[in-house]
Amino acid sequence: MEDKNQTLLSDFAKIAPYFNDVIAEDIGISVIEGKKYIAYMPAKKLDLGNKVGDEVKGKVSLDALSTGKKIFRIVTKENSAYGIPYIACAYPIFNQEKVIGCITTTQTITTHERVSSSAHQLAVSSKEMSANLEELSADANKLATTSNELGELNKNLSEATKRMDEIVNFIKGVASQTNLLGLNAAIEAARVGEAGRGFGVVAQEIRKLAVESSESVSIITESLQQIQVIIGSFSKKFENSERNIANQTQHLQEITAASQILAHISTELSNVADSLFQSK
Secondary structure: OOOOOHHHHHHHHHHHHHHHHOOOOOEEEEEEEOOEEEEEOOOOEEOOOOOOOOEEOOOOHHHHHOOOOOEEEEOOHOOOOOOOOOOEEEEEEEOOOEEEEEEEEOOOHHHHHHHHHHHHHHHHHHHHHHHHHHHHHHHHEEEEEEEHHHHHHHHHHHHHHHHHHHHHHHHHHHHHHHHHHHHHHHHHHHHHHHHHHHHHHHHHHHHHHHHHHHHHHHHHHHHHHHHHHHHHHHHHHHHHHHHHHHHHHHHHHHHHHHHHHHHHHHHHHHHHHHHOOOOO
16 A cells, blocks of 8 residues: 555645645745656746656755754755755655655745845844944933033023122122212311312212212113023023923934844844855
8 A cells, every 4th residue: 555655745746737726835846756747847946957767966855855853944046956045945855764755845946035134134224323322322411511501601690690690789789888978078078168069069079970980880780680581581592492402312322222132133134134044
């Protein structure tokens, strides 16, 4: 009675012509008994030129026959018995414990080349993006430092303005006292008559100086008030800017961390793609 696995080889040989019509991928199929092809249907885009009755040349099929293990491999042009690169998967068929043949599928390497190329491009782009984001994050940190320095400067300016207010108030008080002193001197000069005429002139000049000082103080006070309004407006805008800078810096740090993870993943993907192509 024919072994069921021997029958399986025969059945695969019968369905081989229809194999490519019932699956989505463009795959060729070889049915091997012993070390000879009993059926071969090439992929639409990959014909290794095998013929029924030919001795097996493909190393993937030979390895599956000799080891009794399923073999999947990307065969490079340099390691191909056919002089062209391809992907092969060989599945051994047993009769009890003895390998009696195998079924091997083959397909073009184009898709995997695209995966490898895309993986390499992604790795390079991710590293560049990560480097640019790190530089941007460093600039954001410098901007945050400058912002803190501006904040300290604004604080010092505000305190200096307050001290100037105190000085102006002091000058205003001196001008008021001087004016009062001049007024009293003028009254005394008028009381003593002709003898106090010279003293009256001095008293008049003192009052004039007090008035001019008072007017100057008013101008300075008005200017200081305008400066204080500007400083107050700057402080509010600065606080908003400082919050925005802090938020942007935090977001940049998060994006930088994410880009580093992406760069690591893309590098791993690139390494996996390379390892596939390094398969013999």
